[in-house]
Amino acid sequence: MHDWLIVGAGFAGSVLAERLATQRNETVLVIDKRDHIGGNAYDYHDAAGVLVHRYGPHIFHTNAAVVVEYLSRFTDWRPYEHRVLAQVDGQLVPIPINLDTVNRLYGLDLDPQGMEAFLAERREPVEEIKTSEDVVVSTVGRDLYEKFFQGYTRKQWGLDPSQLSRIVTARIPTRTNRDDRYFTDQFQQMPSDGYSAMFRRMLDHPNIHVELGTTWNETRDRPKARRLIFTGPIDEYFGHCYGHLPYRSLRFEHETRDLEWAQPVGVINFPQTEDYTRVTEYKHLTGQTHPKTSLTYEYPSPTGDPYYPIPREENQELYRKYRTAASRLDDVWFLGRLGTYQYLNMDQVVGQALATFDRINATRTPTAAA
Ligand code: FAD
Ligand code: UDP
Incomplete structure (x- = not known):
């Protein structure tokens, strides 16, 4: 016993x-x-010897020093700041939406105040922000909402953002500067x-x-x-x-390519096209040096292990x-x-x-x- x-x-x-x-x-x-x-x-080393995550990309980030202190008893760390690009209207642009995202997508040359004014003209007032649609349309307006959030969210959750709590899309900020990091937490690092x-x-x-x-x-x-x-x-x-209780699942497709790098950043999101939501190239996250590279495609599914x-x-x-x-x-x-x-x-x-x-x-x- x-x-x-x-x-x-x-x-x-x-x-x-x-x-x-x-x-x-x-x-x-x-x-x-x-x-x-x-x-x-x-995580594990796949057949080619590349360190991959079986259940999709796991990036450690936190503001809780006590959590870092605790985990540091069991691992060393490598600094890693996660960056994500989204394929929108045929271009790869930064997500979270920032100054470069808007300038590149609309062919503009705004500065941060200019972007603030651009958003102010487009955002839709929402009395009480309840849903994931409310969060985004009240911040960036409908066009950016549709391009970056509506399709991705429908694919990921099988629901429209208007049917989901605000906490889902509130995970993703909007920035009027050029910071293209996915997270701004004090600690951003991967176990060595x-x-x-x-x-x-x-x-x-x-x-x-x-x-x-x-x-x-x-x-x-x-x-x-x-x-x-x-x-x-x-x-x-x-x-x-x-x-x-309802859960959302994913099917992961892992693939190794016979080339050193496949994409410019760790993750590329696909809000408008493809059946998968995102593609991860692990070597960006892990810092591993290897002549080949391994990727994971995430296909959302109503059935399977309960991930979300x-x-x-x-x-x-x-x-x-x-x-x-x-x-x-x-x-x-x-x-x-x-x-x-x-x-x-x-x-x-x-x-x-x-x-x-x-x-x-x-x-x-x-x-x-x-
Ligand atoms: P789990 O890791 O799910 O562990 C629960 C365990 O219980 C599982 O191993 C399961 O097999 C076992 N189990 C369940 N039922 C039974 C049973 N009946 N009998 C026996 N065993 C059972 N978090 C981040 O901080 N950063 C990220 O970048 C990030 N990316 C993510 C990407 C994806 C695709 C997913 C799905 C999650 C991501 N997360 C990320 C969240 C992270 O995975 C979770 O916060 C964390 O792993 C949860 O730990 P847990 O112990 O609660 O659950
Ligand atoms: N999201 C989106 N487009 C994006 C990125 C995120 O619509 O390009 C929405 C989507 O609903 C997603 C949620 O924001 O499920 C949270 O995104 P995050 O990257 O935090 O998801 P996770 O890594 O937990 O799957």
Whole structure:
């Protein structure tokens, strides 16, 4: 019998396993239905020897020094500032939309004040910004919205931006300067040897036992631990008793090309054409030197692994029912992107796991050895 069973070996599960094993000297069994650790951040060397991410591009960025400090125990870093181009009207232009985007697309020579005036003429006043359409049309107007956001979002989510919460497109800023970085966070860096190496170090402890290729359903009837941390889909834990929470999936097509570089930046977005949303060339992210290059194409899909909770009010309402059911359980902790049905980045999940550890420490139970 272990002290803890943790379902899921992604960021949420691995951070908690590490904390419980090292700080409380408790034993942890981590299970994952996949054949590897790392969850969606898993990376590996493909047949050509190029380091790629199995589940699409994972770029680490955060403003939380405490998260960087924590992860730095398990990895060194290489600085990396992510840049993305979008193919719009036959040109490759910077996204987030910035001064160069507007000048190149419309053949203008605006300065930052000129761009501000350009946007002021086009933006549509919205009384209360509720949807992902509201966010964009109230900032840049309808033409740029249609060119960059409407098609991409319909493809990515299978929904129009007007049907999605504002938080989705609010992830992407608009800039009147020439800053073409995708993120402006204080810390922007990639683990030097990749994510999987970092996870291996995190889980390498005599108190941690990892069982791969094992699903929660297989273990739930034979209790192996006194307490449970669940980082899979919360609706699955409850047997979908209130109905299925909707998730968006992706199909990843990985390809290696016999040339050194295929594209000028790490990611190219396709808001107007193609069935895929974006193409990633990993060597930009990882800094690897290799005569060949590997790419991933992302094809959105309604079926498959649950990669994205779908942010809209009716889904939140359903999630709240599960959350209420979860709050009635003693000693079962739900966290992570699937366990809390939230569109969270890696750093936010690490922060959530560290906060959960603090809450566990604050909870006195007969089995706790703290
Ligand atoms: P996961 O990584 O999903 O781990 C959950 C684990 O639980 C999985 O390994 C799964 O197999 C396992 N599991 C689920 N159900 C069961 C079950 N019933 N039984 C056993 N095991 C189970 N974040 C960033 O910060 N930057 C990025 O650039 C970025 N890019 C992304 C790109 C894509 C395409 C996607 C999908 C996500 C991206 N993210 C990015 C988000 C990032 O992947 C997540 O924030 C993070 O991986 C979530 O960690 P987690 O532990 O909550 O979940
Ligand atoms: N988005 C868009 N066009 C783009 C980039 C993003 O419409 O060129 C929208 C789209 O709805 C997307 C969301 O903004 O799902 C968030 O983009 P992000 O790049 O953060 O998505 P993720 O990396 O999480 O898939």
